[in-house]
Amino acid sequence: MRVQFWGAARTVTGSMHLLEVGGRKILLDCGLYQGRRKEAFERNRSLPFDASEIDAVILSHAHIDHSGNLPSLLRAGFRGGIYSTSATRDLCAYMLVDSAHLQEHDVRFVNKRRKKQGKKLFEPLYTKEDALEALKLFRSVDYDRSFEPVRGVSVQFRDAGHILGSAIVVLDMKENGRNSRLVFSGDVGRRGLPILRDPQIAEGADYLIMESTYGDRTHESSGSAEELLRQAVADIVRRGGRLLIPAFAVGRSQEIVYRLNQLWEAGELPRVDVFVDSPLAVNATDVFRLHPECYDSEYIETLQTDADHDPLGFAGLRYVRSTEGSRKLNDLKEPAVIISASGMCEGGRILHHLRHHAVDPKSVVLFVSFQAEHTLGRKILEGLNPVRIYGEEYEIRAAVRKAEGYSAHADRTELLSWAARMQERGDMKHVFLVHGEEEGLEALASGLREQGAADVRIPERGQRFEL
Numbered sequence: 001m002r003v004q005f006w007g008a009a010r011t012v013t014g015s016m017h018l019l020e021v022g023g024r025k026i027l028l029d030c031g032l033y034q035g036r037r038k039e040a041f042e043r044n045r046s047l048p049f050d051a052s053e054i055d056a057v058i059l060s061h062a063h064i065d066h067s068g069n070l071p072s073l074l075r076a077g078f079r080g081g082i083y084s085t086s087a088t089r090d091l092c093a094y095m096l097v098d099s100a101h102l103q104e105h106d107v108r109f110v111n112k113r114r115k116k117q118g119k120k121l122f123e124p125l126y127t128k129e130d131a132l133e134a135l136k137l138f139r140s141v142d143y144d145r146s147f148e149p150v151r152g153v154s155v156q157f158r159d160a161g162h163i164l165g166s167a168i169v170v171l172d173m174k175e176n177g178r179n180s181r182l183v184f185s186g187d188v189g190r191r192g193l194p195i196l197r198d199p200q201i202a203e204g205a206d207y208l209i210m211e212s213t214y215g216d217r218t219h220e221s222s223g224s225a226e227e228l229l230r231q232a233v234a235d236i237v238r239r240g241g242r243l244l245i246p247a248f249a250v251g252r253s254q255e256i257v258y259r260l261n262q263l264w265e266a267g268e269l270p271r272v273d274v275f276v277d278s279p280l281a282v283n284a285t286d287v288f289r290l291h292p293e294c295y296d297s298e299y300i301e302t303l304q305t306d307a308d309h310d311p312l313g314f315a316g317l318r319y320v321r322s323t324e325g326s327r328k329l330n331d332l333k334e335p336a337v338i339i340s341a342s343g344m345c346e347g348g349r350i351l352h353h354l355r356h357h358a359v360d361p362k363s364v365v366l367f368v369s370f371q372a373e374h375t376l377g378r379k380i381l382e383g384l385n386p387v388r389i390y391g392e393e394y395e396i397r398a399a400v401r402k403a404e405g406y407s408a409h410a411d412r413t414e415l416l417s418w419a420a421r422m423q424e425r426g427d428m429k430h431v432f433l434v435h436g437e438e439e440g441l442e443a444l445a446s447g448l449r450e451q452g453a454a455d456v457r458i459p460e461r462g463q464r465f466e467l
């Protein structure tokens, strides 16, 4: 048995780990690497292994940095099964097509310039057709049911409590008469997140591959995040500006809407128009409504007690699908809240809203998620000015704020206690830390060592370990 780390190795994007058991190859996640455009394109296109030799993919959850390179895998010759929970599959149905749309749109934009310069034109990383083909390979499995993607490997999904359908992957492997259990954390969620259940653990793991996004940080309480949101709405209403919330279409957008719904129901939201401007967020909200098997008990109760029995909708809230509807928001003069994707401002309609509204000192940009290195979101958050959007420079004059309490990732304390509960119930031999930046990885590694973890490694990209 061996594992090789091909993505999210000393970084937070492009989750992809290759497992070999008894001559069969399983890929854990197949995420899109996001970062500097050229580097990202190269890395996503040239897979570091022969895709036709992969027997199965096991997908922890639908976030694009975990699922978004599946169409490339297919293009490169993969024909095996893609295993996920049914909510993950349904979210991917929208997310992969949306990602293909962004790839095509991006390349069209770049090619326009290249054509003028007489340079060779690029092909998109993948197309909508590739995404649809990838969807045909999905096989959905419920939480806590065993399945055998390849001979000698039995797998179960446990709830990761991170986004709808997210899973911790438990693999029981048999090779040369030896049994061992490997647990892949995917992204670990948090206790008490709205809509979702709390993260589960998996006992008896010999090997653990664990995410480290917030390995060096502790989140503010969600109460203070809620206060920041309430305050930001109050500020733009008073000043006559717009509140821009760059949010992942899946998960964070629904969470923000749910929080605003709570404020609305409690009479704490001023009369203000709220727009969710992202076709993907609208579609994802439909998927949320389709999967009550993923809800926690609090959300099930809210469904009964909410005034309109819809915790993801309230008077004043508009979901915007059409381009035309989105364009109209550019000219907004009255105060409004615009929730739009992408969450790290790397594409999507949020770019247009930043161009039109973040240049206005009356406006507020409120970040509600992690901003990876080199992304536009990170640059704005760090106060870099001017910033480039679609090749032009813009001076960000809006107030820039960050509400960390909204994270769907466990923080340092939560990660350590999650790992400790797993350690207690087994004899863990190795822990591999992935999906983190340098500081997070190192800090989590020393935290884990302090609490007695046997052997903690931080793999480099391409590094291989015999298990």
Ligand SMILES: [Zn+2]
Pocket (backbone or CB within 6 Å): 061, 063, 066, 162, 187
């Ligand atoms: Zn995630």
